[in-house]
Every structure is written in C-alpha cells, then in structure tokens.
Amino acid sequence: xxxxxxxxxxxxxxxxxxxxxxxxxxxxxxxxxxxxxxxxxxxxxxxxxxxxxxxxxxxxxxxxxxxxxxxxxxxxxxxxxxxxxxxxxxxxxxxxxxxxxxxxxxxxxxxxxxxxxxxxxxxxxxxxxxxxxxxxxxxxxxxxxxxxxxxxxxxxxxxxxxxxxxxxxxxxxxxxxxxxxxxxxxxxxxxxxxxxxxxxxxxxxxxxxxxxxxxxxxxxxxxxxxxxxxxxxxxxxxxxxxxxxxxxxxxxxxxxxxxxxxxxxxxxxxxxxxxxxxxxxxxxxxxxxxxxxxxxxxxxxxxxxxxxxxxxxxxxxxxxxxxxxxxxxxxxxxxxxxxxxxxxxxxxxxxxxxxxxxxxxxxxxxxxxxxxxxxxxxxxxxxxxxxxxxxxxxxxxxxxxxxxxxxxxxxxxxxxxxxxxxxxxxxxxxxx
Amino acid sequence: xxxxxxxxxxxxxxxxxxxxxxxxxxxxxxxxxxxxxxxxxxxxxxxxxxxxxxxxxxxxxxxxxxxxxxxxxxxxxxxxxxxxxxxxxxxxxxxxxxxxxxxxxxxxxxxxxxxxxxxxxxxxxxxxxxxxxxxxxxxxxxxxxxxxxxxxxxxxxxxxxxxxxxxxxxxxxxxxxxxxxxxxxxxxxxxxxxxxxxxxxxxxxxxxxxxxxxxxxxxxxxxxxxxxxxxxxxxxxxxxxxxxxxxxxxxxxxxxxxxxxxxxxxxxxxxxxxxxxxxxxxxxxxxxxxxxxxxxxxxxxxxxxxxxxxxxxxxxxxxxxxxxxxxxxxxxxxxxxxxxxxxxxxxxxxxxxxxxxxxxxxxxxxxxxxxxxxxxxxxxxxxxxxxxxxxxxxxxxxxxxxxxxxxxxxxxxxxxxxxxxxxxxxxxxxxxxxxxxxxxxxxxxxxxxxxxxxxxxxxxxxxxxxxxxxxxxxxxxxxxxxxxxxxxxxxxxxxxxxxxxxxxxxxxxxxxxxxxxxxxxxxxxxxxxxxxxxxxxxxxxxxxxxxxxxxxxxxxxxxxxxxxxx
Numbered sequence: 001x002x003x004x005x006x007x008x009x010x011x012x013x014x015x016x017x018x019x020x021x022x023x024x025x026x027x028x029x030x031x032x033x034x035x036x037x038x039x040x041x042x043x044x045x046x047x048x049x050x051x052x053x054x055x056x057x058x059x060x061x062x063x064x065x066x067x068x069x070x071x072x073x074x075x076x077x078x079x080x081x082x083x084x085x086x087x088x089x090x091x092x093x094x095x096x097x098x099x100x101x102x103x104x105x106x107x108x109x110x111x112x113x114x115x116x117x118x119x120x121x122x123x124x125x126x127x128x129x130x131x132x133x134x135x136x137x138x139x140x141x142x143x144x145x146x147x148x149x150x151x152x153x154x155x156x157x158x159x160x161x162x163x164x165x166x167x168x169x170x171x172x173x174x175x176x177x178x179x180x181x182x183x184x185x186x187x188x189x190x191x192x193x194x195x196x197x198x199x200x201x202x203x204x205x206x207x208x209x210x211x212x213x214x215x216x217x218x219x220x221x222x223x224x225x226x227x228x229x230x231x232x233x234x235x236x237x238x239x240x241x242x243x244x245x246x247x248x249x250x251x252x253x254x255x256x257x258x259x260x261x262x263x264x265x266x267x268x269x270x271x272x273x274x275x276x277x278x279x280x281x282x283x284x285x286x287x288x289x290x291x292x293x294x295x296x297x298x299x300x301x302x303x304x305x306x307x308x309x310x311x312x313x314x315x316x317x318x319x320x321x322x323x324x325x326x327x328x329x330x331x332x333x334x335x336x337x338x339x340x341x342x343x344x345x346x347x348x349x350x351x352x353x354x355x356x357x358x359x360x361x362x363x364x365x366x367x368x369x370x371x372x373x374x375x376x377x378x379x380x381x382x383x384x385x386x387x388x389x390x391x392x393x394x395x396x397x398x399x400x401x402x403x404x405x406x407x408x409x410x411x412x413x414x415x416x417x418x419x420x421x422x423x424x425x426x427x428x429x430x431x432x
Numbered sequence: 433x434x435x436x437x438x439x440x441x442x443x444x445x446x447x448x449x450x451x452x453x454x455x456x457x458x459x460x461x462x463x464x465x466x467x468x469x470x471x472x473x474x475x476x477x478x479x480x481x482x483x484x485x486x487x488x489x490x491x492x493x494x495x496x497x498x499x500x501x502x503x504x505x506x507x508x509x510x511x512x513x514x515x516x517x518x519x520x521x522x523x524x525x526x527x528x529x530x531x532x533x534x535x536x537x538x539x540x541x542x543x544x545x546x547x548x549x550x551x552x553x554x555x556x557x558x559x560x561x562x563x564x565x566x567x568x569x570x571x572x573x574x575x576x577x578x579x580x581x582x583x584x585x586x587x588x589x590x591x592x593x594x595x596x597x598x599x600x601x602x603x604x605x606x607x608x609x610x611x612x613x614x615x616x617x618x619x620x621x622x623x624x625x626x627x628x629x630x631x632x633x634x635x636x637x638x639x640x641x642x643x644x645x646x647x648x649x650x651x652x653x654x655x656x657x658x659x660x661x662x663x664x665x666x667x668x669x670x671x672x673x674x675x676x677x678x679x680x681x682x683x684x685x686x687x688x689x690x691x692x693x694x695x696x697x698x699x700x701x702x703x704x705x706x707x708x709x710x711x712x713x714x715x716x717x718x719x720x721x722x723x724x725x726x727x728x729x730x731x732x733x734x735x736x737x738x739x740x741x742x743x744x745x746x747x748x749x750x751x752x753x754x755x756x757x758x759x760x761x762x763x764x765x766x767x768x769x770x771x772x773x774x775x776x777x778x779x780x781x782x783x784x785x786x787x788x789x790x791x792x793x794x795x796x797x798x799x800x801x802x803x804x805x806x807x808x809x810x811x812x813x814x815x816x817x818x819x820x821x822x823x824x825x826x827x828x829x830x831x832x833x834x835x836x837x838x839x840x841x842x843x844x845x846x847x848x849x850x851x852x853x854x855x856x857x858x859x860x861x862x863x864x865x866x867x868x869x870x871x872x873x874x875x876x877x878x879x880x881x882x883x884x885x886x887x888x889x890x891x892x893x894x895x896x897x898x899x900x901x902x903x904x905x906x907x908x909x910x911x912x913x914x915x916x917x918x919x920x921x922x923x924x925x926x927x928x929x930x931x932x933x934x935x936x937x938x939x940x941x942x943x944x945x946x947x948x949x950x951x952x953x954x955x956x957x958x959x960x961x962x963x964x965x966x967x968x969x970x971x972x973x974x975x976x977x978x979x980x981x982x983x984x985x986x987x988x989x990x991x992x993x994x995x996x997x998x
Contacts, residue, residue: 233522284518285525286557337585338557346660350585 053103055248055404055421058412066410066423068093068227069220072328080196081154082420083355084328085402088193089229092420095196098126098145099186101379101417103251107186111140111197112175115190121182126175126190140197142169154194161383162189163305181305188379191417221245221405227413228405229421231289231331239405246408252399253419254373255294256335258323261365262391267323267348270339270395283398286338287331290403294396299381300374306382324361325371327352332371335397339369365389371397375418439712443705447697455690462686466679477624478648478672484621485577485650485670488611489594495535496596496609503542503605504598513550513600528553538612539582539591543567545604554591555584565663567606569655570595578653579613579631579668581661588658590614590631618670626675634666644673715743719750730971731758780834787827790819845991846879848923852909855888864899866892869910875990877923883964890957891927891984898931898982905930905981913990921990930981939976 072086080095082088099115100108113129128142146167149155159167163180164187170176179187189195217228217235221242229250230236239245260267279293323339325332336350348368353361362370376399378384404421406413414422503509511517512524532540532553540553547564570578570593580593591610598605611617618629627647634654654668715737722733735751737744794816801812849870856866877884888909895907907929915921934942943962965972970988 285521285559288526333585334557337555340585341555341558341561344561344659346658348659349587 052251053106053415055250055413055415056246056406056408056410058410066226066407067224068423069217069225071217071228071230080193080198082193085229085419088418088420089227091193091196092416092422093424094198095193096199097192097196098190100422101188101191103415103417103419105377105417107191110191111145111199112190115186117183117186121184122179124177124179124183124186125170126177128173128175130173141172142175143172145169145197146175148197149195152194158189158192158194158380158383161306161386162187162192162380164189192379226407226410227421227423229402230405231400231402233289236290236403236405239403244408246404246406246410248404248406249290250402250404250415250419250421251376252292252295252401253376254400255298255376256331256371256373256397256400257294258335258339258395258397259362259370259372259388260393260395261367261370261389262393263365264368264393267339267343267369270342279397282335282338286334287398287400288334289331289400291331291398291400294399296396298394298396299378300385300394303381303385306385321347322349322351322367323369323371324351324353324358324367326355326358326373328355329371329373331398331400332373336369336371339371359387362387363389365392373400377417379417439709440702440705443701443708444698447701448694451694451697455686455694459683459686459690463679463683466682470674470676470679473624474627474647474672474674477622477627478650480623481621481629481648481670481672482650485592488592488617488621489575489577492537492592492594492609492611493596495537496594496607499531499535499540499609500596500598500607503607504600510600513544513603513605524551525556525559527551529556532609535609536611537609538616539580539589539593539608539610541566541582541606541608543606543608545606550605554582554589557585558583563657566593566608566655566657567595569653569665570608573653576653578655580608580610581633581654581656581658582610583658592617622672626678628673628675630671630673632669632671634668644675646671647674648672712743715739715747719743719747723750726754726757727971728761731761776834780830783830784827787823787830790823794819794823842880843878844881845876846881846884847874847876848879848884848911848925848988849874851881851884851888852911852925855885855892856909859889859892859896864896864903864906866896866907866909869908871910871912874911874913874923875921875992877968877988878991879968879988883968887961887964887986888925888927890961891986894957895927895929895931895982895984898929898933901932902930916987921992923988923990925986925988926983927986928981928983933978933980933982934974934976935978939974942974 068089070086070090072084074086074090075083078087079091082091096110098110098112100110102108109129111128112126114127115124117124126142128140128145130139146169149159149167164177165180166176166178168176168178177187177190217225217230217232218238220228221235221239228235228239236247239247258267258270276293281293283291283293323336325336327333333350333352340348340350358370361367362372374384402419404413404415411424413424416422508520508523509527512520512527528540528542528551530553532538538554541549541563542551543549543563543566547562547567549559549561549563552558566580578593579590581588581590583589590613592613593608593610596607596609598607614631618631622629628644631652632649633656649672650670652668652670654666655663656666657663719735722735726733731754733754735747735754737747737751739747797816798809798813801809849872852868852870856868859866892907892909899905899907907927910926910928912924912926913921914924942958944959962972965986965988968988970986973985973987974982975985976982
C-alpha cells in the first residue's frame with residue numbers, strides 16, 4: 001500500500017473507501033521532533049481517555065494503513081466543517097482543532113499542546129504544538145492561525161457566538177484568546193471544526209479510493225474495510241455475524257426535534273403527546289435505526305450567555321401544510337412521516353428538502369414543522385439557536401447514535417464529542 | 433370583358449371545377465375510410481383496456497396470494513403478531529415496504545381483522561390506523577376493478593387495488609395491494625399512441641376537452657381514504673380519449689397538397705391562357721389596327737400572313753378584301769373620272785356654246801349686213817365688236833380655268849416653310865392677317881413649287897373668304913414634322929381659320945368639282961387642291977364645325993436627308 005499524499009479534490013459521491021496511513025503505527029516514520037516548550041506545571045493536565053470513548057485500544061499490529069468505508073457523499077469543499085456523518089469521519093482524520101473533546105467532554109491536545117488561563121479566567125493562552133503543520137506542509141504559527149480564523153466566516157462566527165472577544169498571537173507558538181466572560185474551563189469552542197486546520201507531519205494523511213456507488217457497506221466489509229460507521233441495523237447485524245469485526249455502539253450524538261414555527265397549528269395533538277412514552281414509541285417504531293426517546297437535559301432549554309431572540313411574531317404568510325426534513329436524512333424522514341401519519345389531517349404532508357433549502361425555509365419559518373437533527377452537545381449552542389426563527393417551539397423526539405464496525409486488530413480508534421471516530425493518534429492520554 | 437379575360441376565366445373554370453371535384457372526392461373518401469378505421473381501432477383498444485384491467489387485477493391478486501401464502505409460513509410474522517418484542521415489531525412494520533418492492537406493487541397494507549393497519553408499504557408510518565372500509569369494499573366488489581385513493585407521506589396515491597387474506601393461528605389478516613393507476617397503470621394500459629386514458633373521479637369534469645375526443649368510458653368503483661373524505665364507495669370513470677392528430681394531419685396534408693396542386697394548375701392555366709390569349713389577340717389587334725388604317729386613299733395595308741391557322745385565314749381574307757376594295761376604288765375613281773370628264777365635257781360644251789352663241793350671232797349679223805348693206809358693215813362690226821371681244825375673253829378665261837384642272841407638275845426639292853412664307857406675303861387681305869407658325873427643322877418635300885403654292889393659295893384664300901362673314905378672326909398657317917408609325921418622316925401643313933366653318937353636308941360636297949358656296953366661285957378650288965395633294969402622295973383632312981372655323985391638314989411625305997430630287 002503506497003503512502004499517499006493525495007488530498008480529497010472533489011465530491012466523492014456514494015460509498016467510498018478511505019485508505020489512511022497511521023502516523024503512530026510501525027510505518028517507519030516517527031513524529032517530528034518536539035521543539036515546543038514543555039508544559040509548565042500550571043497548565044491544565046490532559047485527562048486520560050475514558051474507556052467509553054475508546055473503540056479499540058490499538059492491539060499489537062504492524063499495519064501502517066487502514067481503510068475507511070464511507071456511506072454518504074463527501075465534498076471536500078465543505079472541509080473542515082462536515083455536513084454529514086461521512087464528512088465528519090473523513091475530515092476528523094485530516095483536520096485538527098486547537099483542542100479535542102472526547103465523547104465525555106474531556107479535553108485533549110489538538111493543535112494546541114497546552115493551555116493556561118490568566119488570573120481572571122478571561123484570557124486563555126494556547127501553546128501550539130510544533131508537530132502540527134498548516135497548508136503546504138509549512139509549520140503552523142500562532143499568527144497564521146489567528147489570520148486564518150479572521151478570514152473564515154464560519155470560524156469568526158463560532159468565536160463570536162462563543163463570546164470570544166479577541167484572538168491575539170503572542171509569538172510563533174503562543175496565542176491569547178480573550179473571552180467576554182471568565183471561564184474556569186478551556187473554551188469548548190476551540191474544539192469546533194470551524195477552527196480546525198489541516199494537519200500533517202506526525203499526523204495521519206488520508207487518501208481516498210472510491211468504490212462503486214452500487215455497493216453497500218456490506219460489500220465494503222467483505223472487501224476488507226477496517227472502519228465503518230452506520231446506523232443501519234441490517235449492516236450491524238451482518239457485522240456481528242463476522243468474527244473479524246468488532247461492533248461498538250457509539251455515544252448518542254444527535255437529537256431529532258420537531259420545530260414548530262410561531263403560528264403553526266394542526267400538530268397540537270402531536271405536541272400534546274410530548275412525553276417519554278411517546279418519544280420511546282417513536283424511537284421503537286418510527287425510526288429505522290438505533291434510536292431512543294430523547295432524554296433531557298436539552299441544551300436549548302435556558303441556554304446561558306446567548307442573546308435573547310426576538311419576540312415571537314406571526315409570519316406574514318401562514319405556514320404551509322408540510323412537515324419538512326433534510327432529504328438525505330433517513331431518520332428525519334421516518335419521523336416526519338410518522339408525525340404526518342399521527343396527525344391524519346387533510347393537507348398535512350411531509351416533504352424532503354435540500355439542506356440549503358431547509359435552512360432557508362427554517363429561517364423564515366414558512367413550513368408547518370421542521371424535523372432537525374441537532375448535536376447532542378454543541379460546543380457553540382448560541383450559534384445553533386441563531387438559525388431558528390423567533391418564537392419557535394421545540395419538541396424533542398429521539399436520540400440517535402451510530403455503530404462503529406472495526407476490524408479487531410485495528411490500531412487505536414477513539415470517539416470525539418460529536419460522535420466522530422478518530423483513527424490513530426497519540427495513545428498517551430489513554431496511558432495516563 | 434376582353435377576349436383575353438374571357439379566355440382566362442374559361443381556362444380557370446375548366447381547370448378549377450374538375451380539380452375541386454377531384455379534391456373533394458378524395459378527401460371525403462379518405463375521411464370515410466380513416467374514420468371507419470379509427471372506430472375499429474378504438475373498439476379494439478377499449479376491449480384491450482378492459483382485458484388489461486382485468487389482467488392487471490389478476491396479476492395483483494396473484495401477487496397478493498403469493499404474499500399471503502408466504503406470510504402464513506413466515507415465523508417472524510407469526511411471532512410479531514403474537515408478541516410485543518421491539519425487534520419483532522420492527523420486522524412487522526418494515527414487512528410491507530420490503531414486500532411491496534419485491535412484488536412490484538405500489539400499495540400494500542396488512543390489516544388485522546378489525547381493520548387496523550399493522551404494516552403499510554406505501555406509507556410505512558401509518559400503522560395503527562383503522563381502515564375497515566377498504567377491505568369491506570374490496571370484498572364486496574367480487575373481483576371488479578376498484579380504485580383507491582390512499583394516503584402517503586407526501587400526498588396521495590390512486591391505485592387499482594385487490595384484496596387477499598390469510599390466517600395465522602386463530603387470527604385473520606387482510607392484505608390489500610395495488611398498482612398505481614394514474615401514471616404507472618394508465619401509461620401502459622393504452623398501447624395505441626393516439627389514445628390516452630385518464631381517470632375522472634366522482635364530481636370531476638373532464639380536464640381536456642379542447643383537442644381530444646372522448647371515445648369510451650369504463651366505470652370503476654372508487655374509494656377515497658384521504659383524511660376528511662367520506663369513506664364510501666363511489667364511481668370513477670376511466671375515460672379513453674382519442675387524439676385526432678393523425679387524421680387531422682392527414683387531412684391537412686391532403687388539403688395542403690391539393691392547394692399546392694391547385695395553385696400550380698391555376699398558375700399553369702393562367703400562363704397557358706395568357707400565352708394563348710397573347711398568341712390569338714395580338715394578331716387580332718394588329719389586324720384591327722391595320723383595318724382601322726384602311727382608307728380610300730390608303731389602301732396599301734399589308735395583310736399577308738404565313739400563319740396557317742384561323743388568324744392567318746382572317747388576315748388573308750382581309751388582304752383579299754382590301755385588294756377588292758382597292759380594285760373597286762380604282763374602278764370607282766375611274767368612273768368618277770369618267771363622270772367628271774362627261775360633266776366637264778358637257779360643261780365645256782355648254783360653256784363653249786355659251787361663248788360661241790354671241791359670236792355666232794355677231795357673225796350672222798355681220799353676214800346679213802354684208803349681204804344687205806355692206807356699207808354699214810364696218811359700223812355694225814364696230815358696234816358688235818365688244819360682243820366679240822367679250823365672248824372671246826370669256827372663252828379664254830374658260831380655257832384658262834379648264835387648264836387649271838390638269839396642270840403639269842415637275843417634282844423638285846421644295847422648302848414648304850419658304851412657300852408658306854411667300855403665300856403669306858403675297859396675300860394681303862383687308863379681312864384678316866395671315867400668320868404663320870413654322871417648324872424650323874421641317875424637312876423638305878418632293879413637290880412642284882407652283883403646285884404647292886396653288887394648294888396653299890387656295891386654302892388660304894378659302895380661309896380668308898370664310899372670315900368675310902366673321903370679321904375679327906384670323907388665319908394661321910403652321911408647319912411641323914412628324915414620324916408616323918415609325919416609318920417615313922412626314923410634313924404636316926395646317927391652315928386654320930376661325931371663320932364660318934362648314935356643316936356636315938357642306939363638308940361632304942366640298943371636294944366635288946364646281947361645288948361652291950361663294951358667289952362668283954368656280955367650285956373647283958378644293959377639288960383641285962385635293963387632287964394636287966394626292967398627286968404629291970399626301971393626304972388631306974378637313975376638321976370643321978359651323979361657327980367655329982375650319983382646320984385643313986395636309987400631310988406630305990418628307991424627303992430624307994440623303995435623298996436627291998429626280
């Protein structure tokens with residue numbers, strides 16, 4: 001298997017097979033010399049990786065490549081911000097944010113090898129690791145990182161919604177992030193993909209080999225894919241039947257909700273059944289995947305630090321009769337159809353929209369209801385809330401999760417805060 | 433209407449009427465046959481649609497029967513209907529979707545005996561709904577086609593539905609399956625591309641009546657299961673419409689070709705008629721023109737023709753007629769001459785006798801005196817000498833006058849303008865002035881100068897005489913050159929006066945010898961003038977009106993520039 005340096009150059013529709021060179025494996029290329037100053041005693045110590053976030057601990061293996069099968073279309077133009085699970089899995093291997101949050105919220109080094117607050121808790125100094133590199137293999141400096149964030153609209157938006165007042169580079173390796181409000185913990189926005197940069201050097205460098213669109217993920221398993229993530233029960237059932245595969249349910253990472261814009265009516269009977277039992281029935285019967293009734297706490301209830309939304313107002317045009325969803329999201333479609341079936345009222349239907357159309361429609365609230373997949377724990381909740389129309393009612397429906405299917409002799413695979421698998425990486429945190 | 437127009441009309445009618453009759457007959461016969469053919473096709477198509485509907489129903493029934501047999505043997509289905517395990521329930525919920533795709537159906541429901549949907553393929557999430565009306569209707573339809581408007585997540589679905597049932601343990605389950613009717617079923621029910629099928633639901637009026645013709649309708653049982661609809665059986669209609677496009681296009685094609693043929697034929701007919709009319713009417717016009725130019729003084733028209741058709745015969749006939757006219761005219765002129773000579777002889781005889789009578793009387797008187805008194809002979813002679821002189825003078829005058837009737841001419845190059853000028857100067861009249869309007873580029877003529885002068889003196893004199901009764905008028909002598917019919921150049925001399933003019937009767941006799949209206953006139957002036965003009969090869973024309981004056985026109989052949997006098 002060649003050590004590829006080929007980047008994703010365009011949309012990779014359908015099923016894909018990702019070949020990943022593992023930097024920490026026995027490939028003969030060790031990490032670059034660490035020239036960064038050692039963390040001071042005042043720096044936040046890196047917690048050990050909780051076992052719930054480790055899919056496989058990296059059993060003894062001399063493999064230097066692994067392959068990842070993708071079930072959804074991938075467009076490299078979206079990087080580093082994923083728009084579906086396949087892009088999330090792929091971009092997580094090639095991009096790194098300043099810090100990394102594991103599936104239980106533990107903070108781990110990313111681009112930053114350490115971070116320290118000042119006495120007020122508002123100014124956080126990040127020290128960049130020297131084994132990180134930016135585009136074209138150049139070493140990533142604090143100045144360049146700050147400039148990159150300023151130039152990216154998504155990064156600037158994330159920092160703004162997270163209450164970051166300024167980002168000032170101190171020297172080549174140090175960066176000061178100043179918050180509007182003091183925080184005891186390093187700002188979680190630093191784990192947001194919008195702030196991620198491409199990584200190289202000692203990090204893994206992915207390459208992609210596409211396979212036929214008509215193949216399904218079972219074919220990928222049969223052809224030796226090392227890592228597959230899916231919510232399809234049939235695929236999980238098939239993987240369980242294979243002795244060389246390990247199936248690990250990932251943490252619940254999405255909550256599907258029904259958003260009812262102000263003025264929407266006709267679904268009151270559905271909203272009235274907002275109960276744990278109703279949500280459990282939905283998860284059991286309506287969703288074609290691994291789901292449970294949505295469980296509180298819900299982050300959108302009384303979010304702190306977010307600007308108040310405008311008072312509810314009735315839209316100029318009454319919402320239409322459709323419950324809409326992202327047409328690429330099977331679970332959202334199942335939920336929308338069940339709600340329409342339960343409503344059983346003339347004129348109420350369901351309709352799939354493209355992600356862009358769904359977002360545009362949501363901002364003006366012109367449909368009767370919206371089925372949305374929200375992150376279970378967003379790192380910038382205020383940014384999520386800003387996309388909703390004022391006066392919206394949120395009805396939580398189900399939580400969902402994916403299942404990781406990996407080969408048993410795979411090196412280390414961990415799970416991030418958003419349910420994304422991270423292949424390879426430094427196991428030191430786990431060893432602590 | 434001209435001959436050419438009549439020829440056009442005759443040609444057109446002769447062509448258009450048969451062609452129109454032919455086109456109408458062809459079109460009518462073709463329409464009759466095509467209509468009959470279409471009706472047979474429609475009948476066959478309707479029958480085929482009925483058979484296809486029945487066949488499609490049988491096909492659905494067969495698939496449902498296979499599903500029922502399979503379900504009776506399906507242990508997971510049996511467990512799902514008897515237990516409450518979540519995995520078994522999911523199998524039940526997803527069963528209809530998979531089975532629907534597998535069997536190629538568009539609608540599939542599994543209901544329990546109470547009418548509760550336990551699995552739905554076309555709308556997976558509509559389970560647990562009660563829908564007892566549908567199986568009841570399908571059971572009572574006893575195999576007849578039934579249309580069902582069922583609910584889907586994104587709207588509705590109209591399907592041709594059938595029913596089957598199975599028994600698992602003590603429980604009875606009903607399977608309702610169907611094929612989408614509006615597009616999938618209707619699309620292949622009608623194979624004739626000119627026919628189409630559409631569904632008209634209860635209370636619905638045909639949507640497209642503008643261009644399509646309804647050729648048949650099949651009643652179908654119909655049940656609307658949409659929310660808010662009344663769940664009772666009604667009747668929809670499968671309407672077959674025909675697009676008469678081929679027939680219409682065939683008619684249009686025939687009409688177009690007929691019109692093209694008509695236009696070409698009419699064009700050719702008009703061209704032919706024009707050519708024929710030109711071939712006939714042009715020689716006729718030429719003959720007409722030549723005939724119009726025939727005059728007793730111009731009997732030189734050439735009617736010879738090489739044509740061997742009727743035009744040639746007519747031309748030769750006219751030539752022969754003109755030859756006869758020429759001979760007749762010659763004879764007439766000879767007779768006239770002879771009559772004139774006789775008259776002249778009688779006149780001369782009379783005049784001479786009149787002149788000789790006094791002389792004879794004087795001679796008899798002298799002879800008697802010589803016998804009876806010779807001494808008085810001298811006195812008597814002297815007495816009667818005046819009578820002798822008078823008689824002799826009368827005879828001399830008479831001789832001069834008669835000499836004028838046949839003057840000897842000598843042809844020479846002659847300037848008409850100069851002669852006109854001489855005459856105008858020579859004649860000094862106290863009655864009116866003689867004015868001239870002369871063409872300076874007037875060519876010479878071949879003439880006797882004295883003859884020309886005599887002509888002009890006579891005409892100017894007559895003009896002045898006519899002014900005696902109408903003082904204040906005038907005489908104008910004008911000359912001009914012209915070319916007649918592209919042939920030889922001509923010289924025209926016009927003597928016009930504003931005198932008394934002549935009546936028609938006077939004009940008719942004006943050229944007779946010895947006819948005069950003037951006291952003391954000889955009655956030979958115009959007669960001599962006419963004769964002199966004809967002798968010069970010219971023509972003379974008189975336009976006159978009583979009280980308005982007279983205009984005498986003389987046209988003489990001009991000499992060409994290179995011509996020499998004989």
